[in-house]
Amino acid sequence: MSHKFFGGVHPFEGKALSENCPIQVLPAPEQVFMPIVLHIGAPCEPVVNVGDHVNFGQLIAKAPSAVSADIHASVSGTVSAIEPRLHANGKMVMTIVIDNDMQDTLDPSVVPHTAEVEADPKALTEIIRNAGIVGMGGAAFPTAVKITSGLGKADNIIINGAECEPYITADHRIMLEHPDEVLDGVRMLVKLFELPYATFVVENNKKESIKKLRELIPDNNGDIRLKVHKTRYPQGAEKQLIQSVTGRQVPPGGLPADVGCVVFNDYTCWCINRAVKTGMPAIDRVVTVTGPGVKNPGNFRVRVGTPLRKLIEAAGGMTDNASKVLMGGPMMGIAIYDIDVPVVKGTNCILVLTDKEDKSVSEPNCIRCGRCVSACPMKLIPTSLYQYERANDIAMLQKLHVTDCIECGCCTFICPGRLNLTQSIRMAKARVNALRAKK
Secondary structure (H helix, E strand, C coil), X not given: CCCCCCXXXXXXXXXXXXXXXXXXXXXXXXXXXXXXXXXXXXXXXXCCCCCCEECECCEEEECCCCCCCCEECCCCEEEEEEEEEECCCCCEEEEEEEEECCCCCECCCCCCCHHHHHHCCCHHHHHHHHHCCECCCCCCCEHHHHHHHHCCCCCEEEEEECCCXXXXXXXXXXXXXXXXXXXXXXXXXXXXXXCCCEEEEEECCCHHHHHHHHHHCCCCCCCEEEEXXXXXXXXXXXXXXXXXXXXXXXXXXXXXXXXXXXXXXXXXXXXXXXHHHCCCCCCEEEEEEECCCECCCEEEEEECCCEHHHHHHHCCCECCCEXXXXXXXXXXXXXXXXXXXXXXXXXXXXXXXXXXXXXXXXXXXCCCCCHHHHHCCCCXXXXXXXXXXXXXXXXXXXXXCXXXXXXXXXXXXXXXXXXXXXXXXXHHHHHHHHHHHHX
């Protein structure tokens, strides 16, 4: 039985541009740029120095004890610099620059762990931690931390194959081209949590993926059970997916484990399987390069640290009327003003838009229609949060639970007055979090 989550919208999908494009493996660039922040959480600490030679898959930055994830070299070569470089988040972040020797000399630490996990499923957590695996759906939350927070609490494993964000087809292609590896990763998690099965959720606009998965899961009563949900944004958001699968609601400020659930992205499961069977850490990812502003949309498997420019060039370059580049989709993506910033672990899409898609106005104005309230999947009041952010009223922002916003963009999408609601709320969250950190 499927349940409904609150709010939601039905934006233009745009997936037809790239959904039939097989994953292309791009050669590693001459240089990779590895920011010490490739994930949600605390920055890593470099364990290499300028002039050091590093191997492919070697640990180059260690996670501190806080929420974080190790970083590994995505090529072999020489560390030419460790200095602040521009990150996709718009900030200058300490970055390890590696000159690629084009040899891909494998580090001795990259060895299979299959027998280890078969003997003790709980060993999987440490393997995932050492591989630096994070949530590959875009959130980039360290997977080992998610596992430890859910062990002993979760009675539901949910595999997120919804990929609800418009235009993005990276997960769709992974499910279609590498379903066995994805499902093997899911089964490892089922054994780790000692649960009878995992629920694999796919939205019904991915017909080819569904067909392939049903071939491999003919009996829907086994250790993996496929559920096909009607397409609705933002169903792929963790809390909304939990509600649509189980009917349970994660409380304000709570975690999925608080309602007995743990959610993993399908591509994360693929990475887990690879880490176990080959020992390879999280050094690459599949990125959809798409939009009306790019000449040949497609899906590309690239090394972490590759400049975005390389991916756009692989997609034929930008059209003459291209006007904006986003890292991510049109609803949750962030605008990029320098396409030489690197791919990070959470990069699942580069979207190039033209002037035709720009719906902004010079004087946005609220008409008090309440559509943003109806569309908000977190049951917040976006217009009030917008007003209090402009007034810098931190107390009221906290009272109205601004930090519960998942920044899905539904309010901005539905607003007839063209208010920049999501961006305003994002800034408000940053202020509230900064105040908490100061205290």
